[in-house]
Amino acid sequence: MFTSTLTPAIALTLALTAGACTTPDVGASGADPVTTVAAETVDDATLTAATSSQPVSLSDALDAYPVADLTEEEIAGLVYMREEEKLAYDVYVTLYDQWGLNVFSNISKAETTHQEWVAELLDRYGIADPATTLAVGEFSDPVLQSLYDDLVARGLVSEVEALMVGALIEELDIEDLRDRASTNADIALVYAELERGSRNHLRAFVRQLDRVGVDYEPVYLDADAYDAIVSTDTERGGALSEGSMHESGGHGNGGGQGHGNGQGQGNGGNGRRNG
Secondary structure, three states, X not given: OEEOOOOHHHHHHHHHHHHHOOOOOOOOOOOOOOOOOOHHHOOHHHHHHHXXXXXXXXHHHHOOOOOOOOOHHHHHHXXXXXXXXXXXXXXXXHHHHHHOEHHHHHHHHHHHHHHHHHHHHHHHOOOOOOOOOOOOOOOOOHHXXXXXXXXXXXXXXXXXXXXXXXXXXXXXXXXXXXXXXXXXXXXXXXXXXXXXXXXXXXXXXXXXHHXXXXXXXXXXXXXXXXXXXXXXXXXXXXXXXOOOOOOOOOEOOOOOOOOOOOOOEEOOEEOOXXX
């Protein structure tokens, strides 16, 4: 059984990221492994909406909340998460172009929506969007720029390395969202939905690795928190609508189960569903 390891370059970058972003040490969070810190700050109306079969747009959801006075930490958190969601998207589209794995194409669609959610919060609070004019692979935050460069370099080595990069990004996203938890209901709502998406994406990448005999070891999450996520089914019924958030694996243009009608293979490989 193959076990994931970090190359020296990526380990250094991740260490720098953890320090610069004040990501908590592994195992430092006392929260329930699956119930997020951000989710716990959302009021009853939002929690009811989160279990509804009729998710609403973010704009409609925000109408229910007053515009709050944000702290400097909350402002910095929104700016950072805007670019971190961009990083996930940029890495995934780049690795899809290299390997043709549908898991990257499909999850990148969800990352597009996630970027839009954070950008809408920035607009709501009159905060400049740092990523408006940036191309794929460009970041205003030097830590994220270095992280992107190292993650893409690692992901271009092989399909297995690419999938491990995907799992690592989702772990980092979960930790950074928890580190930036807010008591303001609008931010808490968006962060809770982003974390739910990251848990689902982590499950998708780990399932793909399992299928090729790779035992992924968590980098940011402690073992109990990680196991609680990957041992459970894909979470449905989010509070916000985001269109089709497929998490399929496989290669090429194949439909396969969960990506079209019917089961089968596309051009170049397996189109099995991950969610």
